[in-house]
Amino acid sequence: MSRIAYVNGRYVPHKHAFVHIEDRGYQFGDGVYEVVLVLNKNLIDFEGHFTRLKRSLTEISLDLPISEMVIKLIFNRLVKSNLITNGLIYLQVTRGVANRAHQFPSAVPPALVVTAKPTLITKTVDGKKAITTTDQRWDRRDIKTIQLLPNCIAKEEAVKRGAFEAIMVMRDGTITEGASSNLWMVDKENQLVTRHASNAILNGITKLSLTNIASIGQYKIVERSFTVEEAKEAKELFVTSATAIVTPIIQLNDDLIADGNVGPVALALRSAYLNNVG
Ligand code: PDD
Secondary structure (H helix, E strand, O other), X not given: OOOEEEEOOEEEEHHHOOOOOOEHHHXXXXXXXXXXXXXXXXXXXXXXXXXXXXXXXXHOOOOOOOOHHHHHHHHHHHHHHOOOOOEEEEEEEEOOEOOOOOOOOOOOOOEEEEEEEEOOXXXXXXXXXXXXXXXXXXXXXXXXXXOOHHHHXXXXXXXXXXXXXXXEEXXXXXXXXXXXXXXXXXXXXXXXXXXXXXXXXXXXXXXXXXXXXXXXXXXXXXEOOOEHHHHHOOOEEXXXXXXXXXXXXXXEOOEEOOOOOOOHHHHHHHHHHHHHHO
């Protein structure tokens, strides 16, 4: 079976899925994206992702070429045609094809690309290592832009140092988030602490969803910034995203978190999340 992608109104074999070299996404990183988890053939948190997509588009003055209903139809069709049970949908909207000039072109239709791929989703997961690195991004990290070079550099550093994620730190010493995830800690009082929504982070849809699930349970959630020193003293650390779901972090740079074992809260939240949304 060949993989199928959606490119500007057409379903095409993945290997023939192309956009023009003067697409502004390619030349300027002028576009936004979403990654949506698929569990048991269901789109997870679709409404949340769609709401954030619309917001990202508004913030860069780009109109969505099609309706929410049609996007959902495209997603479901790709889940079906790519025979996906568990996996990920990737959607990207760029400002389309125009002669290269920095200012926005007028009367150019945006380009919409959607791909799907299967992934392995497990109930439990091993604890991972993370490193800390300087957050080198711009001031609008709340926009889910495809301009991800600082994130890629951070992740590359993490992988080179044998780590799963790079935790990015601002000049004021506070942690923003992971290169492709949000960071949480379980503090001494067993509170769940994660950074509050602002322009400093991408407000994760998994984070929002988990906040709702966790607050129904026995957990107290505190949304505030915290430092690397606080993170190292945490009882547990974990990251969330559509791809990581809830993944425990048991080592930060050379320091083990607590005793270096996966803690009960991260695993409980991972299975609560999978049970609630799946
Ligand atoms: N990234 N912060 C950043 C910088 C991210 O790139 C992501 C997700 C998140 C978590 O957002 P969500 O819970 O909505 O997935 C936070 C996706 C998965 C990616 O770029 O592949």
